[in-house]
Amino acid sequence: MAQNDTDPATILGQIRWPLRLTRLGMTAERGARAFWPLWSVIIGTLAALMLGLQDLVAVEWVWAAGLLVAVLALWALVYGVRRFRLPPEEAALARLDNSLKGHPIQAALDRQAVGATDTASLAVWRAHQQRMRERLASARAVEPDLRVARSDPFALRYVALLALSVAILFGSLMRVQSVTTMGAGGPDLAQGPAWEGWMEPPAYTALPSVYLNDITAPGLDVPEGAQITLRMYGEVGALSVTEDVSNTGGASEETAQEFEVVRSGELAIDGQGGRVWQVAMIPDQAPAVARDGEIETTYEGESSIPFTATDDHGVVAGLARFTLALDEVDRRYGREIEPEAHPDLEVPLPMPVAGDRSDFSEMLVENYSLHPWANLPVRLELEVEDDRGQRALSQVEVLDLPGRNFFDPVASALVEQRQALLWNRQNARDVAQIMRTILHRPDALFRDEAQAETLRGILASLEQAVPEGLTDQQQADLAQALWDLALELEEGDLEDARERMERAQERLQEAMRNGASDAEIAELMQELREATDDYMRQLAREQQREREQNGDTAQGDPQNMMEMSQNDLQRMMDRIQELMKQGRMAEAQEALEQLRQMMENMQVTEGQGGQGQSPGEQAMEGLSETLREQQGLSDEAFRDLQEQFNPGQQGQQGQQGQGQQQGQGQGQGQPGQGQQPGQGQGQSGNGQSLDESLAERQRALRDELSRQRRNLPGQGTEEGDEAAEALGRAEEAMDGAEKALRDGDLPGAISEQSEAMEALREGMRSLGEAMAQQQQGGEGQQGMAEGGNPGERRDPLGRNAGTSGQTGTDEGLLQGEDVYRRARELLDEIRRRTGDAERPTAELEYLERLLERF
Structure with a gap:
């Protein structure tokens, strides 16, 4: 082996970078353990400055804190310098060698x-050393151990890191520089102490807040009522x-100030x-309200008063x-004496449910027929209010308080005496005397002896209370009894309706001969229209009763019969009114005479089919009954929901609301065919709760x-299949309503019931179309009206009046009432309730869903 193979420099050259990195890591370890107090102090101080704590205390506290931080930093620096030592190369070599298997560096x-x-x-030996040197190629730097838990047992470093994290989230580095203005020689030394300011506009303006420190322009536009905080x-x-922009303007040295802008002026921070x-206040304009359009009054006395309202930010109430x-x-007769004191009649104005309230038009729909001032001159004044509490009044208008008009002479007389009794109870003796006069010959004025007996009972009660004087309760009871009797007389039998219509025709003819004004003609034409509608309703009901009692009879030769639609009749009346306006009185009188003859010969026609009802008619009648019962269940669930949020409030409407509710309770809440005895309101007969009873x-x-x-006719046809599918959806919705009722979820149950009723109506329409197609081409099925179906019943205007299976009958819902008028009444009532801000949130949300749906 060559000598350089065992040279230490050669061997260490192979692990030069792992050894350096290992030594660097050991240096970081020793630095972290030695200097953790220093960087903890630095991080904690930076966090405090970023959070702006120096701006919240006096400058003396900032200096004291700075001195303390300096002392801690100096101690931490000395502590770190004394403990810190650079690691020797031998220690790094030993750590690296220990990380390798077999200690190859030492070997x-x-x-x-x-x-x-x-x-x-x-x-x-050489083979061993060769293997060790080969292992040196796999040497990697040893990761440093930066844990200092033993040196910092109380984890003070983590407290500093947590403070810095909070400062990063909620603070700003820009706030650190504010501390420089507190020391000598700082760049902002000449500016003095710091300040901050905000301008908060009223919430209803939907304008953003303004940070005054960012406003360098001399002018400042501020909405009225804005809050300024300094x-x-x-x-x-x-x-x-x-400042001189608030009601408490002047000079103040308080460190915290808040005031409201009520005028334009100057705002200055001195020092x-x-x-x-220069503050320019944007004034909050007062709202405005005005009557707009003609007042319309229905036959039942319900009035619609249109109005408009405006405000720069929106009207909140009216x-x-x-x-x-x-x-x-007119102070004659029963109004000669001074009237009893009655409070002003105040009715909340309806507000838009959704959308902009800064400029809108609405309709005040109420029935004032039961009020003591009905049909008497009153002064109407509308008042609206905005969010700032500013109020505005409309121009006072003198008009007759809308109420129901009575055409029957006896009913009109009774209503007049009722009003005299409500005008002042001192009129009681005179009222009793006039009532005795009416009863002098009852057979000449009353067609039903029971009505005369009712008036005698009212007279007896009145005369019994006269000597001691009428109490408030007696006065109210007698007035209500007179009203009910007058209503019964007014909405009496067919002869009454015919007389009212003929009387209206005679008055109109008299007006033509005497050259009445356009306003009088319009009023008399409206009277004729209402009397004609009432006659048509009474005629349909009367002939329906005759058919039920006497069986189906032929009505004459169908070829000699003519059917008129309601639009034809209305166009004929409009033509008469137009001719009178044009001064063509002769032509108008001739047209009126033709109308009179047609109405005299008017009769209800009926088809000539077989006796009894067809399967389709029976199915339609059954579905109509089911729809009625479902409507009743939905009404009861809604009343239960109202009672849940407004206990004891049902039925406690004001006097002005009583007339509006009149006639709306018919057919609602009646037990269906499946209802067991005792299942009414409150508890059912077997002790069930109301929700459980409704669920059953x-x-x-x-x-x-x-x-x-399952027994639906018309199966196999497209329309029959559509009817079955719609009824299937209705059944599923009813099942969902039952589950919701058992769970006590009344809003959910009402929603499911609404879907069930809609599906039922769709199924009835499809079934009617299927029946109509099946009956086309049938022999001997031609009725008195063109295109009539077997068993089809129509009133004189061509409208369905019975369970014929014709598309769109729905006769079970309204019992002959005007469909569109009833729908409008319900929609207006929903809007009125939605505008009542005092109702519970859940009920308001439900009403808004109804408005969105319908």
């Missing part, structure tokens, strides 16, 4: 001690604030480093205030629908 540097003259021994650091009194702004215009009231009824209704779906 390569060793020399043979014995047997150097023995050839065999020498060969073995913080002064350093020596107290070194900086002061002078070294101060700043001055109110309609009705005050009796006493100087405009929902299950029974689902089973009934399943039975109806």
Whole structure:
């Protein structure tokens, strides 16, 4: 072997870089153990500066902390220098050799001690050294052990690292430089103590906050009501604030100041480093509200009052205030004496459910027929309010408080006496005398003796209470009884409706002959339209009852019958009104006479099919009944949800809301065919909770629908399959509603019930189309109306009036009411409730989902 193979320099040359890196790692180990206090102090100090702690305390505390940090840093430096020693090369060589198997470095540097003259021994030694030198090629630097747990048993270094992590997340390196202004010779020495300021606009403006330190321009635009916050650091009194933009303006040296901007002016921070702004306040404009458009009143007395409202940031609430215009009231008869004191009638204005409230138009829909001032002159004033609390009033308008009009003479007289009794209870004797006059010959005024007996009972109660004076409760009860009787008389039998229609026609003819104004003609035409609609409803009901009692009878020769649609009738009335406006009174009177004759000869027509109902008609009738019962269950679930969030609030509506609710409770909440006795509100007869009772009824209704779906006619046709598929979806939705009711999830149950009703309606439409196709081409099936189907019943205007299976009947839902009017009433009621911010969040969210759906 050559001599240089055993030379230490040659051997160490093979491991030069692993040895250097190992020695460098050992140096880092010793440095970490020696200087961990120093870098812990440095890191902790940097974290405090990045968090800006120096800006939160007085400068004296900053100097004291700086001195303490300097002392700790000096001690840590001395501690590290005394403990730190550079590692020798022999130690690095030993660590590297220990990391290799068999210690090849030491073996390569060793020399043979014995047997150097023995050839065999020498060969073995050289082979051993050769293997060791080969192992040197696999030498790698030893990783340093930087753990200093033994030197830092309290883990103070981790506290410093945690503080630095927090500073990186929530602090800024920019804050470190602020400490330079606190020492002598700093770049900001001439600026004095630091300060900070913020301008926070009102939340409803949706404007961002402004950091005043970044505003170097002399002008500053600030919305009215903005909050300005100022913080002064350093020596107290070194900086002061002078402002005249708030109600407490002036000069102040307080280190923390907050004030509200209420006017334009100047804001100045006086002292070294101060700043001055000319504040231009952006005023918050007051809202505005005005009546807009014509007031519409329905036959039942429900009025729609349109209005518009504006505000720069949005209107939050509104109110309609009705005050009796006493100087405009006709003070004759029962109103000669002074009226009793009644509070102003105040009704919340509906607000948009979603969208911009800065400029909108809405409709106030209410029924004031039951109010003592109904149809009397009142002063209407609208009031709105914005987020800042500013209020605005509309121009006062004198109008007649909308209410229901009565065409029947006796009903009109009773309503007049009711109003006299509500005007002042001192009118009780006069009211009783007039009621006795009405009862003098009851057979001439009342067609039903029961109505006369009802009036006698009211009269007896009134005369009994007169001597001692009417109490508030007696006055309210008598007024309600008179209203109910008047309503019964007004909505009486067919003869009453015919008389009202004829009377309206006569008044219109009289107006034509006397040359009435356009306004009077429009009012009389509206009266005629309402009376005609009422007559058509009564005519359909009367002839329906006759058919049920007397069986199906022929109505005459179908070739001599003519069917009119409702649009045809409306166009005829519009033509009469147009002719009167144009002054062509002769033509208008002739058209009115034709209308009168047509209405006199009007009758309900019925198809000439076989006796009884067809399977399709029976199926439609069953589905209609199922739909009615599902609607009733949904109404009960909704009332239970309301009671859950507003206990005791149902039925406690104000007097002005009573008229609006009139007639809306018919058919709601009635027990279905599957309902067991005792399953009403509260607890069911077997002790079940209301939700469990509703769930049982929902299950029974689902089973009934399943039975109806199995027996559905028209199977095999496209329309029949569509009907079966829709009813299948309805059954699934009912199952989901049942599960939700059992779990107490009322909003979920109502949503499922809504889907079930929609699927039921779709199934009925498809079934009607299937039936219509099956009946095309049938012999002997022609009815009195063109294209009539067997068993199809139509009213004089061509509308479906019975369970005929015709597409779009849905007659079970509304019992003959005007579909569009009822839908509008429900939608307006949902909007009114949604605008009530005091309702629970869950109910408001449910109502908003209803508005989005419908």
